[in-house]
Amino acid sequence: MARMTVPVVERVLSANDRLAEQNRALLDEASVFALNVMASPGAGKTSLILRTIEALSARLSIGVVEGDTAPVTIDADRVADRGIPAVQVNTAGACHLDAAMFGNALAQLDLAALDLLIVENVGNLVCPAGYKLGAHADVVVASVPEGDDKPYKYPRIYRGLDALVLNKIDLKPYVRFNEDYFRRGIALLNSDAAFFALSCETGAGVAAWTDWLAARSRGR
Amino acid sequence: MARMTVPVVERVLSANDRLAEQNRALLDEASVFALNVMASPGAGKTSLILRTIEALSARLSIGVVEGDTAPVTIDADRVADRGIPAVQVNTAGACHLDAAMFGNALAQLDLAALDLLIVENVGNLVCPAGYKLGAHADVVVASVPEGDDKPYKYPRIYRGLDALVLNKIDLKPYVRFNEDYFRRGIALLNSDAAFFALSCETGAGVAAWTDWLAARSRGR
Numbered sequence: 001m002a003r004m005t006v007p008v009v010e011r012v013l014s015a016n017d018r019l020a021e022q023n024r025a026l027l028d029e030a031s032v033f034a035l036n037v038m039a040s041p042g043a044g045k046t047s048l049i050l051r052t053i054e055a056l057s058a059r060l061s062i063g064v065v066e067g068d069t070a071p072v073t074i075d076a077d078r079v080a081d082r083g084i085p086a087v088q089v090n091t092a093g094a095c096h097l098d099a100a101m102f103g104n105a106l107a108q109l110d111l112a113a114l115d116l117l118i119v120e121n122v123g124n125l126v127c128p129a130g131y132k133l134g135a136h137a138d139v140v141v142a143s144v145p146e147g148d149d150k151p152y153k154y155p156r157i158y159r160g161l162d163a164l165v166l167n168k169i170d171l172k173p174y175v176r177f178n179e180d181y182f183r184r185g186i187a188l189l190n191s192d193a194a195f196f197a198l199s200c201e202t203g204a205g206v207a208a209w210t211d212w213l214a215a216r217s218r219g220r
Numbered sequence: 221m222a223r224m225t226v227p228v229v230e231r232v233l234s235a236n237d238r239l240a241e242q243n244r245a246l247l248d249e250a251s252v253f254a255l256n257v258m259a260s261p262g263a264g265k266t267s268l269i270l271r272t273i274e275a276l277s278a279r280l281s282i283g284v285v286e287g288d289t290a291p292v293t294i295d296a297d298r299v300a301d302r303g304i305p306a307v308q309v310n311t312a313g314a315c316h317l318d319a320a321m322f323g324n325a326l327a328q329l330d331l332a333a334l335d336l337l338i339v340e341n342v343g344n345l346v347c348p349a350g351y352k353l354g355a356h357a358d359v360v361v362a363s364v365p366e367g368d369d370k371p372y373k374y375p376r377i378y379r380g381l382d383a384l385v386l387n388k389i390d391l392k393p394y395v396r397f398n399e400d401y402f403r404r405g406i407a408l409l410n411s412d413a414a415f416f417a418l419s420c421e422t423g424a425g426v427a428a429w430t431d432w433l434a435a436r437s438r439g440r
Contacts, residue, residue, distance in 0.1 A: 040261045041345045041374060042366025069346055070375050093376055095315060095346035123374070124346055125261045126289055126315035145365040145391065146262025154261060154343070155290050156313055171365065174394055175421075201395075 016131055019099035023106060023134030030111035032063075033217040034119060036135035038157060040150075041123030043143040044167040046075045047200035048209075049118050053082050055210035060115040060217055065089060065105045067097040067122045075120060085109060096127040099134055116217045125150065129157035137162035137216065144168045148178045151185030158186060163194040165209060170199040236351055239319035243326060243354030250331035252283075253437040254339060256355035258377060260370075261343030263363040264387040266295045267420035268429075269338050273302050275430035280335040280437055285309060285325045287317040287342045295340060305329060316347035319354055336437045345370065349377035357382040357436060364388045368398045371405030378406060383414040385429060390419040 027034050039045045053062055064086045066076040076088040087105045089097060102119065109117070119135060121128045138161050142150060145168060151158045158164070164186050166179075179197070186193065194212055198205030247254050259265045273282055284306045286296040296308040307325045309317060322339065329337070339355060341348045358381055362370060365388060371378045378384070384406050386399075399417070406413065414432055418425030 040343070040366075041370055042260060042363075068373060070373060072372050074369055074372060093346075093350075095344070122346065123260070124315070124344060126313070126342065126344055127347065130313075143262075143365065145363065145388065146260075149294055150261055152292050152294060153288060153290060168365065171391065171394055174391055 016099045019103055020132040020134035023099055023103050024136075026103075026106055026111065027117070027134065027136070030114070032111050032114045032117050033137075034117040034133075034135040035213065036119045036121060036128075036133050036138045037141060038121045038125075038128045038138065039123060039141035040125045040143070040146055043123070043141045043146060044200050045120050045123065045141050046078060048141055048165060048167060049120060050078060050082065051200050051203070051206050052118065052210055052213065053079070053084055055206065056116065056214055056217075057082070057084065059214060061113055063087075063109050063114045063117045065097075065102065065109075065117065065119045067091060067101070067120055069093055069095070069122055085114075091122060095122055095124050096131050097121050097133060098131045102133040102135075116213070125154040125157050129159075139163045139165060141165045141167050142182070144171045144177045145175050148176075148182040149185070151182065151189060155189055159189045161186075161190050161193040163196065163209075163212065164190070166195070166197045167200055169197050169204065170202050236319045239323055240352040240354035243319055243323050244356075246323075246326055246331065247337070247354065247356070250334070252331050252334045252337050253357075254337040254353075254355040255433065256339045256341060256348075256353050256358045257361060258341045258345075258348045258358065259343060259361035260345050260363070260366055263343070263361045263366060264420050265340050265343065265361050266298060268361055268385060268387060269340060270298060270302065271420050271423070271426050272338065272430055272433065273299070273304055275426065276336070276434055276437075277302070277304065279434060281333055283307075283329050283334045283337045285317075285322065285329075285337065285339045287311060287321070287340055289313055289315070289342055305334075311342060315342055315344050316351050317341050317353060318351040322353040322355075336433070345374040345377050349379075359383045359385060361385045361387050362402070364391045364397045365395050368396075368402040369405070371402065371409060375409055379409045381406075381410050381413040383416065383429075383432065384410070386415070386417045387420055389417050389424065390422050
């Protein structure tokens with residue numbers, strides 16, 4: 001019988017990655033599905049979260065973590081107004097959430113009571129890409145008025161996504177946006193990310209997104 | 221005669237600030253006015269630069285430094301197509317330009333031949349605020365579809381500006397944007413920044429911006 005050499009691959013984890021794994025273990029233990037929502041400022045992260053709450057809160061128990069660079073509670077208030085538990089993480093100027101910040105937020109939530117935890121990362125298309133949180137799915141919200149070239153200009157954050165949400169499709173008649181060019185850019189970086197074109201303003205296309213998310217959350 | 225005590229204030233400069241001062245000295249020696257343009261991804265930095273070149277290149281000799289996180293030359297090509305000297309700085313994933321990168325770009329330009337140097341920073345509303353380049357004016361380009369709450373959510377980058385450009389005013393009929401609320405947020409952080417509402421798409425309002433910039437450049 002041929003002798004096989006089994007290579008021992010040691011994965012070297014950064015401090016952040018180790019904390020992200022701890023976060024994931026906590027979430028798994030409580031059967032909570034966590035979603036990390038990243039985007040440019042103003043792409044519509046909060047609007048997507050509010051639409052998602054509207055569609056799913058009757059079926060799933062939802063919590064939200066809001067990452068902000070300043071001690072303003074504009075987004076956290078909008079979520080809490082819907083009766084959803086929301087924890088605000090003020091990064092004190094830092095440009096992304098990291099696993100330690102997310103771990104601190106988890107400690108403030110009653111995870112046993114939740115099915116789905118949505119994390120609104122800091123509005124930034126560069127830095128959040130470098131910091132895993134321990135979430136089960138990473139999503140970028142792009143928006144039509146940002147332009148169709150963003151996957152080419154900011155490739156790192158578009159790589160390894162579970163889903164891409166293209167928001168503000170109601171503005172398509174008024175701006176130049178080549179959706180084929182945009183989607184080719186996404187496909188170059190992700191062979192199998194789900195794609196949802198929608199408008200949080202009109203509600204068009206939101207159901208496909210929330211169905212996908214609900215199926216993944218219930219699958220846990 | 222009353223004796224006055226003159227306090228000796230030593231300004232402690234960071235390594236970046238020292239390099240920024242060197243950059244400023246180089247620019248001043250060559251009588252070049254340098255503008256640092258910051259914004260979210262997709263707010264319209266490149267479009268504003270192209271409109272500015274269109275309006276001013278007959279009167280002023282203009283150069284451009286393009287900051288990108290990836291080795292794509294989409295923006296630099298658009299500038300070079302106009303016959304304008306453009307240097308691309310690839311930050312290799314980093315989220316901002318710093319004074320050292322800008323210094324390297326300056327070394328590649330014939331400063332004696334320029335009147336105005338426009339720097340397109342990395343698209344990011346958080347990190348560029350922390351790194352002075354040595355430019356004479358800092359400008360943020362905001363855009364109507366990003367929403368009116370950005371000065372409240374990302375205050376650091378809106379602080380200490382010389383001018384605020386609000387782009388994409390042609391989209392005002394199609395989105396909710398309270399300009400009073402937006403401008404109050406800017407005024408809270410800047411007592412005297414110039415304000416320009418314009419559309420790079422239609423050209424509306426661009427002349428006021430380019431007149432302001434030309435007057436500042438010629439003033440050197």
